[in-house]
Amino acid sequence: MKKHSCKAVFNLKEAASYLGISVPTLVRLLKSGEIPCRRGGQRWLIAQSVLDDWLKQKS
Template sequence: MAVSVQTTVREVMDIRQASEYLGISGDTLYRYASEGFIPAFKLGNRWRFKKTLLDAWMDEKSGVKPPTPIAVMPKQKKPVARAR
């Protein structure tokens, strides 16, 4: 019987977690972050990566266009009669 190991993907990841998520080596990810090629920020002296920013970056690099948001106009309110 095969046991499935499911790792949870956190919103903010360290180098190890983000490199596993992206499928690249930690050294490559560190270089990308240092060069500003990939969205990342430093917390103290350690690199951190937000999943939502990585997903958006991957979509941009792969040519995937995000869905266009649909503008919804608010309903017009009827004028209120003045109180006497």
């Protein structure tokens, strides 16, 4: 897991990298609602705090 400590909101690639998973896997998790996010048109915006909470649940 890479640290992006200066960012509060990630795009898909950044969030996948932060979690250590592939972009398609992240998209599946987002579409299923397992990881909450916001969509701005074609962009997915995922808060770092949401990713941290999801990681805590999984450990």
